[in-house]
Amino acid sequence: MLDLTYENPKPKVIAGAKQDWELVIGMEIHAQVSSNAKLFSGASTQVGAEPNSNVAFVDAAMPGMLPVINGYCVEQAVRSGLGLKAQINLRSAFDRKNYFYPDLPQGYQISQLYHPIVGEGEVLVELSPGVARLVRVERIHLEQDAGKSIHDMDPNMSFVDFNRTGVALMEIVSRPDIRSAEEATAYVTKLRQILRYLGTCDGNMQNGNLRADVNVSVCPPGQYEKYQATQDFSHLGTRCEIKNMNSMRFMTQAIDFEARRQIAILEDGGSVDQETRLYDPDKGETRSMRSKEEAHDYRYFPCPDLLPLEIEQAWVDEIAANMPELPDAKKTRFMGDFGLTDYDANVLTADLDSAGYFEAVAKGRDGKIAANWVINELFGRLNKEGLTIAETPVSSVQLGGIVDLIGSGEISGKMAKDLFEIIWTEGGDPAEVANARGMKQVTDTGAIEAAVDEIIAANPAQVEKAKANPKLAGWFTGQVLKATGGKAAPAVVQQLVAQKLGL
Structure with a gap:
């Protein structure tokens, strides 16, 4: 956790026609495990392959084919749990979740309802400087993904692609600790950031x-506190689940619509039906998909083809010992080592590649200057060009070279921006480019002094004005810089102007 003092935000109150309401949200995140092979087969997980080309016999549910657990997927789940400060269960087990759908060839999904591999953990979600929400994670379990139904290739037919069938998923289930649509997207963003740092998704x-999958309910103010005291979910109101949200913007819209839909029903004297809903981004509304099933509706039972999964504490300890530095720890270190603001540290640690790039630029240099150039100049240009940090034409070594020239006073800020543009478009070593193009500042006080004397001698009226109002001395600085083609060091010019004018 960050070495900072945090204050939990107050719950967001939604004003209703008859009374106020509070929003309560719990989430089930399905994160595809970063693995080259599926959870129970050696079939590839390659994205974009020809339909039904990455399908093993066991994925297609061919008779007699038995699943074999992918040990690397188990390791990735353990690593994810450790990253969320969660309990790792040394004994877990797989169950069959039975339901019929065309993209599920087995007629069941292998999951972990009763004995998940990861227990309770937490995610610290920073909403603004000094304000954060601690979202509790109830569990993480491994399960296999289903295939994909395709309906838009032929108006008279539907197709099924089994390439995703059997791909390993981690289902990360939160407690109902999220209190607004903004917190929901912030939670998903932070969780995704952690998983990316870990390399597990x-x-x-x-x-x-x-x-x-976003579970939304509304309740009168004060009911959530009763839930916290009793852990009785009835205080939170009937929840509806919005399925398969894969856009932050649509997630925010869906939650806001669903909350107001439920409020309208309750204030009209009705009751909210527990159900699964889908969000229609074209209409900006959720619509009913099916009534919400309970666990018994899926006829869960232990998977007879898989023994309980038992792992050793020593193996878990080995994984823990080789964990990478996580976002919160990196942010704290950046603020301490490089003197960064909370905002700058957040921006630079949002992405692992960006953090690595910045650290390479800042090593042995002024951290604040490095951060300014990475955030404002580099990120600004990348966003403009639609490029990622991995695609930048300016390497960390090159940008570090520009920062060195600024720090040594060899180039001015304006020269540095011109130099950055040249490196962006043409490449090269910044110091060599600056030398070859005569871009370095003139620091020879003798040459600069001659230019200052000439400007002062040619403008006696302006001299009198500057002596009466020292703020006008900047005019002389500007004229000298203009006369020297912008190459005179501004600090030297300012010092000489003040000296010559007796200011």
Whole structure:
């Protein structure tokens, strides 16, 4: 946890027509495990392959084919649990979740309802400087993904692609600790950041590699506190689950609509039905998908094809000993080592590649200057060009070279921006480019003094004005810089102007 003092935000109150309401949200995040092979087969998890080309016999539920657990997927789940400060269960077991759907060839999904591999953990979600929500994680369990139904290739037919069938998922289940749509997206963002740092999920929501089921309910103010005291969910109101959210913007819209839909029903004297709903982004509304099933509706029972999964504490300890530095710890270190503000440290640690790039630039240099150049100049240009940090044409070594030239006073801020543009478009060593193009500042006081004397001698009226109002001395600085083609060191010019004018 960050070495800072945090204050929990107050719950967001939604004003209703007859009374006020509070929003309560719990989330089930399905994160695809970063693994080259599926959970129970050696079939590839490659994205974008030809339909039904990455399907093993066991994925297609061919008779007599038995699942074999992928040990690396287990390791990734343990690593994720450790990253969320969660309890790792040395004994877990797999169950069959039975339901029929065309993209589920077995007629059941292998999951972990009763004995998950990871127990209770937590995610610290920073909402603003000094304000954070601690979201409790109830469990993480491993399960296999289903296939994909395709309905838009032919208006008269539907197709099924089994490439995703059997891909390993981690279902990360939170407690109902989230109190607004903004907190929900902040929670998903932070969780995705942690998983990316760990290397256990790439967090690509566009490809469906990370998606969320959002449970939404509303209750009168004060009821949530009763739930906390009693752990009785009835205080929180009937929840509806919004399935398969893979966009932060749509998630916010869906939660806001669903909360107001439930409030309208309750204030009209009705009752909210517990159900599963889908969000229609075109209409900006949720719609009913099916009534919400309970565990017994899926006829869960222990998977007879898989023995209980038993792991050793020594193995867990070995994984823990090789954990990477996580976002909160890196942010704290950046603030301490480089003197960064909370905001700058947040920006620079949001992505692991960005953090690594910045640290390479800042090593042995002024951290604040390095942060300014990475955030404002580099990130600004990357965003403009639609590039990622991995695609930047300016390496950390090159940007570090520009920062060195600024720090030594060899180039001014304006020269540095011109130099950055040249390096961006043409490449090269910054020091060599600056030398070859005559971009370095003139620091020879003799040459600068001659230019100052000439400007002062040619403008006696302006001299009198500057002596009467020292703020006008900047005019002379500007004229000298103009006369020297912007190459005179501004600090030297200012010092000489003040000296010559007796200011």
